[in-house]
Amino acid sequence: xxxxxxRKVILETRGVYKQFPKVLANQDVNIKLHEGEILxxxxxxxxxxxTLMNILYGxxxxxxxxxxxxxxxxxxxxxxxxxxxxLGMVHQHFMLVETLTVTENIILGSEPGRxxxxxxxxxxxxxxxxxxxxxxxxDPDAMIxxxxxxxxxxxEILKALYRDARILILDEPTAVLxxxxxxxxxxxxxxxxxxxxxxxxxxxxxxxxxxxSDRVYILRRGKIEGERATADVNKEELANLMVGRSVVLTVHxxxxxxxxxxxxxxxxxHVLDDRAYPAVNGLTLSVxxxxxxxxxxxxxxxxxxxxxxxxxxxxxxxGRLLHLGSDIARMSTKxxxxxSISYVPADRQRYGLVLSMTIAENIAMGxxxxxxxxxxINLDYPAMARRAEELIGQFDIRAPGPLTPAxxxxxxxxxxxxxxxxxxxxxxxxxxxxPTRGLDVGAIEYIHSEVLAMRSQDVGVLMxxxxxxxxxxxxxxxxxxxxxxxxxxxxxxxxxxxxxxxFMTGGKEKAS
Amino acid sequence: MNVLSIxxxxxxxxxxxxSTPITLAAIGATICERSGVVNIAMEGIMIVxxxxxxxxxxxxxxxxxxxxxxxxxxxxYSMIHAAATVSLHLDHTVSGAVLNILAFGLTRYLxxxxxxxxxxxxxxxxxxxxxxxxxxxLSRIPVIGPIFFNQTPIVYLSFVMVIFxxxxxxxxxxxxxxxxxxxxxxxxxxxxxxxxxxRYLGVIVSGxxxxxxxxxxxxxxxxxxxxxxxxxxxxxxxxxxxxxxxRPVGAFLASLFFGFADALQIRFQVFxxxxxxxxxxxxxxxIATLLAVAGLVRRSRPPKADGVDFxxxxxxx
Ligand SMILES: Nc1ncnc2c1ncn2[C@@H]1O[C@H](COP(=O)(O)OP(=O)(O)OP(=O)(O)O)[C@@H](O)[C@H]1O
Ligand SMILES: [Mg+2]
Numbered sequence: 001x002x003x004x005x006x007r008k009v010i011l012e013t014r015g016v017y018k019q020f021p022k023v024l025a026n027q028d029v030n031i032k033l034h035e036g037e038i039l040x041x042x043x044x045x046x047x048x049x050x051t052l053m054n055i056l057y058g059x060x061x062x063x064x065x066x067x068x069x070x071x072x073x074x075x076x077x078x079x080x081x082x083x084x085x086x087l088g089m090v091h092q093h094f095m096l097v098e099t100l101t102v103t104e105n106i107i108l109g110s111e112p113g114r115x116x117x118x119x120x121x122x123x124x125x126x127x128x129x130x131x132x133x134x135x136x137x138x139d140p141d142a143m144i145x146x147x148x149x150x151x152x153x154x155x156e157i158l159k160a161l162y163r164d165a166r167i168l169i170l171d172e173p174t175a176v177l178x179x180x181x182x183x184x185x186x187x188x189x190x191x192x193x194x195x196x197x198x199x200x201x202x203x204x205x206x207x208x209x210x211x212x213s214d215r216v217y218i219l220r221r222g223k224i225e226g227e228r229a230t231a232d233v234n235k236e237e238l239a240n241l242m243v244g245r246s247v248v249l250t251v252h253x254x255x256x257x258x259x260x261x262x263x264x265x266x267x268x269x270h271v272l273d274d275r276a277y278p279a280v281n282g283l284t285l286s287v288x289x290x291x292x293x294x295x296x297x298x299x300x301x302x303x304x305x306x307x308x309x310x311x312x313x314x315x316x317x318x319g320r321l322l323h324l325g326s327d328i329a330r331m332s333t334k335x336x337x338x339x340s341i342s343y344v345p346a347d348r349q350r351y352g353l354v355l356s357m358t359i360a361e362n363i364a365m366g367x368x369x370x371x372x373x374x375x376x377i378n379l380d381y382p383a384m385a386r387r388a389e390e391l392i393g394q395f396d397i398r399a400p401g402p403l404t405p406a407x408x409x410x411x412x413x414x415x416x417x418x419x420x421x422x423x424x425x426x427x428x429x430x431x432x433x434x435p436t437r438g439l440d441v442g443a444i445e446y447i448h449s450e451v452l453a454m455r456s457q458d459v460g461v462l463m464x465x466x467x468x469x470x471x472x473x474x475x476x477x478x479x480x481x482x483x484x485x486x487x488x489x490x491x492x493x494x495x496x497x498x499x500x501x502x503f504m505t506g507g508k509e510k511a512s
Numbered sequence: 513m514n515v516l517s518i519x520x521x522x523x524x525x526x527x528x529x530x531s532t533p534i535t536l537a538a539i540g541a542t543i544c545e546r547s548g549v550v551n552i553a554m555e556g557i558m559i560v561x562x563x564x565x566x567x568x569x570x571x572x573x574x575x576x577x578x579x580x581x582x583x584x585x586x587x588x589y590s591m592i593h594a595a596a597t598v599s600l601h602l603d604h605t606v607s608g609a610v611l612n613i614l615a616f617g618l619t620r621y622l623x624x625x626x627x628x629x630x631x632x633x634x635x636x637x638x639x640x641x642x643x644x645x646x647x648x649x650l651s652r653i654p655v656i657g658p659i660f661f662n663q664t665p666i667v668y669l670s671f672v673m674v675i676f677x678x679x680x681x682x683x684x685x686x687x688x689x690x691x692x693x694x695x696x697x698x699x700x701x702x703x704x705x706x707x708x709x710x711r712y713l714g715v716i717v718s719g720x721x722x723x724x725x726x727x728x729x730x731x732x733x734x735x736x737x738x739x740x741x742x743x744x745x746x747x748x749x750x751x752x753x754x755x756x757x758x759r760p761v762g763a764f765l766a767s768l769f770f771g772f773a774d775a776l777q778i779r780f781q782v783f784x785x786x787x788x789x790x791x792x793x794x795x796x797x798x799i800a801t802l803l804a805v806a807g808l809v810r811r812s813r814p815p816k817a818d819g820v821d822f823x824x825x826x827x828x829x
Contacts, residue, residue: 059701078701089702099816108689117685
């Protein structure tokens with residue numbers, strides 16, 4: 001392979017600044033992308049990665065600075081210009097129209113067909129060919145809203161491939177993928193590199209950085225902190241560069257004896273999914289105060305329906321949910337919250353936050369009718385703001401202040417707002433679903449230590465996670481969820497990821 | 513007189529005639545809302561269209577020029593809504609409400625200015641109503657023939673519009689863009705299509721269609737302009753759009769239903785077949801609207817970003 005410095009620079013930024021109202025998101029950013037390389041952009045939540053990518057893609061206009069494509073200065077007034085010059089981007093949050101089909105989403109904006117009419121036959125054919133070429137299987141006629149997030153991500157990638165981009169930007173494409181899907185995606189990316197496509201990828205997972213990239217830039221608080229050839233770095237160094245201090249990648253778990261009397265029990269629970277098929281099938285488990293129970297499973301085995309049922313967001317068909325001995329299965333969500341049950345939902349934008357409301361309001365939400373958030377029937381805004389201010393400091397939420405709308409925060413910081421709200425409510429039982437999705441290593445370290453702190457305060461924690469690493473880092477007991485039921489309980493100290501993975505995919509114990 | 517004698521072909525012919533302005537406005541509003549702009553200004557757009565169609569038809573003596581003028585005026589008037597909601601990011605409902613109020617004030621003022629008095633304009637000598645065309649063969653099919661194939665120009669045009677806009681939304685590139693613009697505008701913008709442009713397009717279609725509906729009222733179905741002659745049809749069109757599930761064919765069927773209720777109401781009043789005060793029948797179309805919206809609305813879903821302002825440098829996350 002030719003040495004990197006000899007390769008042609010295809011895209012370059014010089015002195016890019018981006019000032020949002022109140023936030024300087026990028027400062028003097030100079031990066032170079034070589035032809036046919038995989039460049040990784042690493043940085044904390046809110047470091048300005050997505051902002052920089054949106055500038056490259058023409059969606060945001062830089063406050064100052066220049067961009068060069070193949071050595072020529074370019075100014076994009078909209079993504080249209082960027083697309084025309086061969087850029088493609090997969091955004092951090094899905095840019096898919098849910099009521100349209102896979103084919104319609106993929107061809108949108110560059111539809112085949114002469115004149116004004118779309119040639120749907122040609123379109124389907126091309127989508128099929130594309131999905132076969134890259135081994136990304138998809139039903140071209142499926143409606144987006146009926147697809148799992150993993151499949152939606154696949155559509156996003158096909159959408160970028162369809163446009164034949166020479167420069168492909170991928171903003172956290174792996175955050176919602178299973179390990180197998182990540183492998184598949186990386187296969188595609190390497191194939192693209194071989195055909196001369198240049199790729200910028202953002203991910204928070206350090207193994208992925210090491211696995212896929214040729215070179216990595218570290219972005220901290222809007223500035224480039226360093227640049228490394230991937231071959232020359234290890235995980236620790238990357239983590240330290242990113243956060244600016246040394247980071248513990250796996251938190252230390254002190255032994256802690258749980259109380260014998262369970263705080264939360266589920267008995268023979270049955271729940272239906274949106275299409276009225278059984279999603280949770282006779283699930284039974286119990287959580288004791290002072291332990292973390294981890295539910296491992298492949299996405300789509302009833303995780304979200306289970307969480308919904310526990311919180312009263314979905315009716316229970318049969319079975320009991322016992323909190324401190326009383327059945328809460330028929331109680332409203334409000335009553336459940338009032339009983340000191342806390343919940344960190346997997347879909348932060350849908351259930352966790354009201355994006356147009358401020359951080360202070362989001363933190364008060366659910367508890368807005370009582371002290372300190374309310375006095376009588378009035379909301380006490382100054383008190384809410386003070387409390388938010390405190391938690392912003394405590395949870396290191398990167399935001400200009402408590403009155404910033406949640407929608408203006410970076411994805412990871414949105415997650416921290418939810419955690420701040422739920423963890424500080426003195427719960428007796430804490431349900432967390434995917435608590436660290438999209439978070440940087442520093443934040444993960446912090447969240448993990450907070451979960452363990454909850455445990456040492458004798459809170460019962462039920463954690464649903466798709467990341468086995470997270471389960472192994474935190475759980476005292478691992479329950480494997482398969483097709484809506486617990487098929488196996490494992491002791492994290494006496495098992496490994498392979499064994500858990502075996503049961504997760506429906507493996508049966510050999511009769512011994 | 514027997515109650516059942518009301519139910520004849522004439523009733524259905526009247527149904528089509530009464531539903532035509534509703535159909536046109538409902539389809540216009542449908543395209544507008546599919547692009548993501550809520551448009552409650554159809555009533556106002558229609559009255560403006562009706563006025564200008566009447567004025568031009570009256571002074572030039574050509575109802576065809578009147579038709580063009582009505583459509584054009586509706587389109588121009590709707591551009592205020594587009595500028596307010598898309599470019600200036602004002603609330604869609606507020607802008608629509610203002611346009612409705614403004615339209616009534618404006619037409620009254622212009623009435624006095626042009627004709628020297630408020631109320632009803634001077635009668636127009638030649639209207640589009642004089643151009644009733646029976647389509648050979650088809651018009652001779654029993655029942656269907658007189659209802660659909662022996663009509664006046666704008667009625668035929670409304671059938672064409674149902675087919676045209678169904679095709680437009682389903683089969684054309686621009687139609688796909690309009691749909692995306694109303695569901696997930698940022699997704700559209702990020703693949704290089706301007707959301708602003710699609711939304712302007714949606715609004716102007718509603719303007720042109722509203723103008724056409726207005727022209728129908730003043731120069732086809734009658735021969736003069738009367739203040740307030742839209743009489744709530746613009747709002748019934750919104751109900752038709754909703755009951756029709758934001759689809760042109762659905763809007764057409766719902767409009768026919770409302771037209772039917774209206775036709776029935778008129779007949780009950782005129783023929784006095786039931787021994788009750790005739791005013792009671794006037795509420796028929798409105799009750800029909802209520803029932804249709806209450807009954808069907810739960811099954812139809814508005815475009816997700818309908819009425820949601822679009823600004824690019826708003827956080828995407
Ligand atoms: N549209 C906007 N308006 C105002 N501030 C914004 C906007 N978009 C982003 N920001 C702010 O700019 C900073 C950088 O955000 P950005 O989304 O680029 O972070 P990121 O590095 O992608 O983080 P994450 O890993 O969490 O996705 C954050 O402080 C964020 O709050
Ligand atoms: Mg980001």
